[in-house]
Amino acid sequence: MAAMSNQLDTTFQALADPTRRSILTMLLEDDMAVTDVAAPFEMSLAAISKHLGILTRAGLISQERRGRVKWCKLEPDAMRDASIWMQSFGQFEAVNLDAFERFLETELSDDD
Amino acid sequence: MAAMSNQLDTTFQALADPTRRSILTMLLEDDMAVTDVAAPFEMSLAAISKHLGILTRAGLISQERRGRVKWCKLEPDAMRDASIWMQSFGQFEAVNLDAFERFLETELSDDD
DNA sequence: GTTATATTCAACCAAATGGTTGACGATTGT
DNA sequence: ACAATCGTCAACCATTTGGTTGAATATAAC
Known part of the structure; x- marks a missing residue:
């Protein structure tokens, strides 16, 4: 259906999507060009380009073209x-870095 | 393919999915039977049953059968x-970015 | 001007998603 | 016993998703 x-x-x-979450994690470090974003993944550049399009449409990243390189920024x-929506379901502890690291670890070792 | x-x-x-988020919001108020969960929606009971299955498999609700009524609990x-995963992205600007980046570099170079 | 690099586009594909309907098993009420 | 209620299941369907490949575009480098 139209799915407003x-x-x-x-x-x-x-x-x-684990690929998209990995991309976001990578972009925590620094802005990156599309080709460099794609490098660690075992899928085509076109597939990564699509993922970046989805992330852009969601507003989770922005893309700025400089020359022939398109830079991706978190x-x-x-x-x-x-x-905020999620937190309304119960107050979770304020950010727990240890917990985040644990999950990040599983993220990175998992999607291959 | 892997779908891990x-x-x-x-x-x-x-x-x-907006239907599933609505269901979760409804369950904030109280536990509900499947039929009552379905009532406000303009879709079949079977469709709602599927949504509840997805929420259950995600652990976001639990379902307990008492008699012929199955109760849904947030x-x-x-x-x-x-x-936590999401909050972390917002917090790092304010908090300890350097420590996290060092951690990230270690994790990324440790890639298997 | 030719060639290489960076990125997207278009067409295709398999699998997953979100919905329908009708039949079904289990439980409750009369 | 019989009928009504609660919920799921199975089979189907249309659309979306996540990937592929090959061609196309735009910029940079030689």
């Missing part, structure tokens, strides 16, 4: 609404 | 991991 997708749909859908503010 | 869906995949995927702790 609201912001939360788009955000959660974008985050529901836009973490786009997660805020979804994050 | 981890916990975050399952959680975010479950949350990426399990907000299942959102905790995803919530």
Whole structure:
């Protein structure tokens, strides 16, 4: 159906893919060109380009073209609404870095 | 292909549908029977039953059968991991970015 | 001007998703 | 015993998703 997708749909859908979450994690470190984003993955550049399109449409990253290189930049503010929505279901402890590291670890070792 | 869906995949995927998010919001107020969950929606009971199955498999709700009625109960702790994962992206600007980046570099170079 | 690099586009494909309907098993009420 | 209620199951269907390949575009380098 037409799926009048609201912001939360788009955000959660974008985050529901391990490749896209890995990309976001990579972009925590630094802005990156599309080709460099694609390098660690065992899929085509076109596939990564699509993933980046989805992340861009969700507002989770922005892309700026300079010359023939398109730079990808993390836009973490786009997660805020979804994050707030989730927190309304119970106050989780304030950010626990240890926990994040554990999950990041499973993320990185898992998607291959 | 691999579809090694981890916990975050399952959680975010479950949350990426407005019907399922509405159900979770309804269950904030009280436990509900499947039929009562379905009542406000303009779709079949079978469709709602499927949504509840997805939420259950994601751990976001639990279902307990008493007589012929199956009660649905919110399990907000299942959102905790995803919530932490998201919050982390927003917090690092404010908090200890350097420490996290060092951690990240270690993890990324350790890639298997 | 030719060649290499960076990225997207278009067409295709298999599998997953979100819905339908009708039949079914299990439980409750009369 | 019989009928009504609760919920799931199985089979189907259309659309979306996540991937592929090969051609196309735009910029950079030689």
